[in-house]
Amino acid sequence: xxxLKNLSGGYSGSNIVQDVSLCFPEGKITVIIGQNGxxxxxxxxxxxxxxxxxxxxxLLDKQSLAALSRQxxxxxxxxxxxxxxxxxxxxxxxxxxxxxPWLGYPRVYTVKDRKLAESAMERAGIISHRKKLFAKLxxxxxxxxxLAMLLAQDxxxxxxxxxxxxxxxxxxxxxxxxxxxxxxxxxxxxAVLHDLNLxxxxxxxxxxxxxxxxxxxxxxxxxLDLGILEQAFGxxxxxxxxxSFERL
Amino acid sequence: MKGFMxxxxxxxxxxxxxxxxxxxxxxxxxxxxxxxxxxLSPAQIVxxxxxxxxxxxxxxxxxxxxPRLFAAALSGTGLAVSGVIIQTVLNNPLASPGILGVNAxxxxxxxxxxVFLPYAVMLLPLAAFIGALAxxxxxxxxxxxxxLSKITxxxxxxxxxxxxxxxxxxxxxxxxDVLIGMHDFQTGGFTGVTPQILFPAGILIxxxxxxxxxLGGELDVLGLGESTALxxxxxxxxxxxxxxxxxxxxxxxxxxxxxxxxxxxxxVPHITRMLIKGSRRLILFTSALIGASFLILCDTIAxxxxxxxxxxxxxxxxxxxxxxxxxxLFRERRHRNA
Numbered sequence: 001x002x003x004l005k006n007l008s009g010g011y012s013g014s015n016i017v018q019d020v021s022l023c024f025p026e027g028k029i030t031v032i033i034g035q036n037g038x039x040x041x042x043x044x045x046x047x048x049x050x051x052x053x054x055x056x057x058x059l060l061d062k063q064s065l066a067a068l069s070r071q072x073x074x075x076x077x078x079x080x081x082x083x084x085x086x087x088x089x090x091x092x093x094x095x096x097x098x099x100x101p102w103l104g105y106p107r108v109y110t111v112k113d114r115k116l117a118e119s120a121m122e123r124a125g126i127i128s129h130r131k132k133l134f135a136k137l138x139x140x141x142x143x144x145x146x147l148a149m150l151l152a153q154d155x156x157x158x159x160x161x162x163x164x165x166x167x168x169x170x171x172x173x174x175x176x177x178x179x180x181x182x183x184x185x186x187x188x189x190x191a192v193l194h195d196l197n198l199x200x201x202x203x204x205x206x207x208x209x210x211x212x213x214x215x216x217x218x219x220x221x222x223x224l225d226l227g228i229l230e231q232a233f234g235x236x237x238x239x240x241x242x243x244s245f246e247r248l
Numbered sequence: 249m250k251g252f253m254x255x256x257x258x259x260x261x262x263x264x265x266x267x268x269x270x271x272x273x274x275x276x277x278x279x280x281x282x283x284x285x286x287x288l289s290p291a292q293i294v295x296x297x298x299x300x301x302x303x304x305x306x307x308x309x310x311x312x313x314x315p316r317l318f319a320a321a322l323s324g325t326g327l328a329v330s331g332v333i334i335q336t337v338l339n340n341p342l343a344s345p346g347i348l349g350v351n352a353x354x355x356x357x358x359x360x361x362x363v364f365l366p367y368a369v370m371l372l373p374l375a376a377f378i379g380a381l382a383x384x385x386x387x388x389x390x391x392x393x394x395x396l397s398k399i400t401x402x403x404x405x406x407x408x409x410x411x412x413x414x415x416x417x418x419x420x421x422x423x424x425d426v427l428i429g430m431h432d433f434q435t436g437g438f439t440g441v442t443p444q445i446l447f448p449a450g451i452l453i454x455x456x457x458x459x460x461x462x463l464g465g466e467l468d469v470l471g472l473g474e475s476t477a478l479x480x481x482x483x484x485x486x487x488x489x490x491x492x493x494x495x496x497x498x499x500x501x502x503x504x505x506x507x508x509x510x511x512x513x514x515x516v517p518h519i520t521r522m523l524i525k526g527s528r529r530l531i532l533f534t535s536a537l538i539g540a541s542f543l544i545l546c547d548t549i550a551x552x553x554x555x556x557x558x559x560x561x562x563x564x565x566x567x568x569x570x571x572x573x574x575x576x577l578f579r580e581r582r583h584r585n586a
Binding site for chain 1: 339462464465466468469471472473475476478479480481482483521525526527
């Protein structure tokens with residue numbers, strides 16, 4: 001369980017995130033939503049220590065994150081950044097990099113590392129492309145390859161920044177299924193999502209942000225009932241009967 | 249089963265490429281020892297090694313051919329490995345020690361050092377390393393301030409590089425005899441190489457290459473970009489600095505005895521990556537082999553085509569390297585479109 005307490009931070013001087021207290025519990029999917037530039041991505045970066053916090057506390061299972069080394073953090077929290085590079089390597093090599101925090105010198109993979117990478121590729125649905133060059137995959141497949149890398153990292157807490165960009169509807173549903181499976185493993189999942197429909201349908205806990213602060217946290221039902229979305233996005237939300245999609 | 253076959257095929261391909269590179273390296277080294285103003289037969293070479301200074305072929309071998317061979321091999325290794333590191337760490341396939349002005353920075357410091365401490369030849373590589381490191385750090389710093397896009401990095405490299413070159417030109421204009429032993433310093437070449445200059449620089453290049461290879465895992469992760477590398481637990485700032493230092497040491501050491509050989513550090517990493525896809529360890533090692541063989545061959549041709557006159561190696565590097573590089577570039581493009 002990752003506990004964010006009165007967290008503030010940002011880039012060069014100004015605080016983009018201000019005094020946010022939020023908890024990512026195990027076995028739950030927390031989805032962070034809010035308008036562009038409200039500090040969702042910054043919050044995730046602060047939560048995993050990519051960005052140094054200016055104030056507040058980060059507690060991982062009641063232990064302060066500040067006491068851990070970068071490698072120890074990487075063994076407990078994995079993070080999918082929004083901006084990703086296109087390395088000139090095979091899918092399998094990329095996924096194996098997920099084992100990096102667990103390797104000692106001189107960074108040689110064991111049989112266990114290879115097995116974990118293999119099952120990660122299987123879970124992410126990318127195993128048939130394992131020998132392909134990453135750069136030659138489609139956008140959706142590249143996304144899956146990065147997700148497989150995260151799975152291979154095998155952490156209790158998983159943070160994802162916009163994991164559904166580049167994905168068409170089928171792959172979006174696949175991703176949500178994958179997140180649910182991770183949740184049943186007993187992992188704590190937190191994701192920034194842009195698509196409100198998707199956020200409402202898969203979140204156990206919805207965190208709504210506005211201008212760097214946390215506006216409200218609750219179940220999607222709660223948030224809808226209290227009219228928080230109207231306030232945060234300046235829109236009117238109506239629940240109507242609509243088409244529902246399921247994977248074949 | 250199919251997956252396994254593909255797996256062993258890629259393994260075999262890397263193995264085949266590395267074996268081919270090794271054979272080419274041995275062949276070109278042998279050629280370089282045999283050919284020159286006076287050609288030596290293979291028998292004379294073996295004889296020369298045992299007889300040493302007592303025979304004329306032994307003297308040619310020990311005092312002319314072998315230092316040149318090692319100079320070319322070490323310089324090629326240093327520049328190629330430095331190129332792989334710089335391209336990976338800065339995440340920019342257009343970068344190289346030549347383009348970022350690192351070679352020119354090393355050259356300027358070498359020249360300044362040669363003016364003020366002309367007898368401390370052993371310390372030349374150290375001066376070159378300091379110049380290279382100062383250049384790479386200032387280029388990185390400027391580009392970072394200006395937004396660190398791929399283009400700003402190259403532009404600030406080109407800018408700092410021409411500043412350094414202007415410095416070298418000033419020194420050669422004011423102190424024309426200083427680099428007299430290295431009269432092809434600007435184009436790059438091995439005419440003035442002596443074992444005294446070569447030895448410390450060579451040690452630095454060998455240690456740098458070994459260190460880079462040992463840290464291949466970290467270099468791989470750094471190549472995934474800052475965010476991903478951080479999330480995988482790598483201390484990005486520390487390793488980025490360490491690798492830039494290694495790259496500066498390698499390029500600086502090479503420049504201290506071979507002058508401004510620019511193109512090697514750009515093309516060799518590209519050629520290697522077109523031949524094999526794999527871990528950075530494999531790419532570093534193969535680049536070292538290709539860089540060494542390429543410079544040995546260029547040097548051999550430079551010494552022989554107009555013997556007893558010789559061309560600066562840098563000219564040949566451009567004459568052979570550019571068309572070869574363009575050919576590979578277009579071939580790769582065709583493959584991609586096909």
